[in-house]
Amino acid sequence: MKRIILTYNESCNLSCDFCYINFHHKKIKDRTYEIIKKAISLDFKVITFGGGDPFSKSSFRKSCILAKENGLFTQVDTNCLAITKSDYNFIENYVNLIGISLDGIGNTHDNMRKSNKLFSKAESVLRTLMKSNTKIKINTILTKQNKDSVYDIYRYLSELDSIYSWSIYQFFPLSVAKENQEIFEICNEDFDNALTFLNKEERKFIIEKLKYSDRVIGYVFCDEQGNIYTNSLKGDYMYICSIFDPDVAEKLSKFNELINPITINRYVE
Ligand code: SF4
Structure with a gap:
């Protein structure tokens, strides 16, 4: 196992209705820095910092620096x-690959994420990062609500320079996202139809279309307390162990066979 995804399960600075992280909003000890030390000793090669938004967490920056300085590939997803x-x-x-959420252009994005002016902020971040050498990945959650906006996103990204990749994820009714399944769920056929236009378009960047059946089982998450977990195709989380368990390496090696090969070595060079 080479890649681990750190999630901040305490809270996020947004409250997207399609989010699948079950935020508990309890005051807990954030052990992210120790987790990174442990991930280094366990020989993980890739760390992804995911939501709740890493940039809103005080532990994030120093932990990301530690990971990068110890040779891990650092990916950070942010709103x-x-x-x-x-x-x-x-x-x-310190960031090898930054993933920026974009679920539409202008108000569509703001409405999807329930945050006024979020699109303007994302655009400003994008345009600033384009002047640097940072690799930029765009993350789109494709749902029933924004499926007609996907072409606008494509056009927008095509006019920008320096986009490295665009990952389009089918809405996954995982955990708390099940509560809003009826609003957001998009069937495989509609997902494919919404993206058919891409077959005819020139591609200036890598495009990944990810159905949720491709995504599970396969993601190994670790929350900021060190709890390692994954998810089933039925949309439930499954606890594996703590990263601080003395026999964590053995427990993770047994878990290896369950991991989706599509995801296990993603970003490992
Ligand atoms: S920004 Fe990401 S982590 Fe935060 S609530 Fe929205 S989907 Fe969830």
Whole structure:
């Protein structure tokens, strides 16, 4: 196992209705820095910092620096809201791949994420990062609500330079996202139809279309307390162990056979 996804399960600075992280909103000890030390000793090669938004967490930047300085590939997914001017230098130096959420253009994105002016913020971050050497990945959650906006996103990205890749994820009714399944769920056929136009278009960047059946089982998450878990195709989370367990390496090696080969070595060079 080479890749681990760190999720901040305490809270996020947004409250997207399609989010599948079950935020508990309890005051807990954030052990992210120790988790990175442990991930280094366990020989993980790739760390993804995911939501709740890493830039809104005080433990994130120093933990990302530790990972990068110890040779891990660092990927960071963000909604951009908490990125400040001083972060651009940090990103250029310590983030190999930054994933920016974009579920539509203008108001469509703001409405999807329930945040006014979020699109303007994402655009400003994008345009600033394009002047650096940072690889930029765009993350789109494709749902029933924004399926007609996907062409607008494609056009928008095509006019920008320096987009490295665009990952389009089918809405996955996982955990708390099940509550809003009727609003957001998009069937395989509609997902494919919404993206058919891409077959005819020139591609200036890598495009990944990810159905949720491709995504599970396969993601190994670790929350900021060190709990390692994954998810089933039925949309439930499954606890595996703590990253601080003395026999964590053995437990993870047994788990290897369950991991989706599509995801196990993603980003490992
Ligand atoms: S920004 Fe991401 S992590 Fe935060 S609520 Fe929205 S989908 Fe969830």
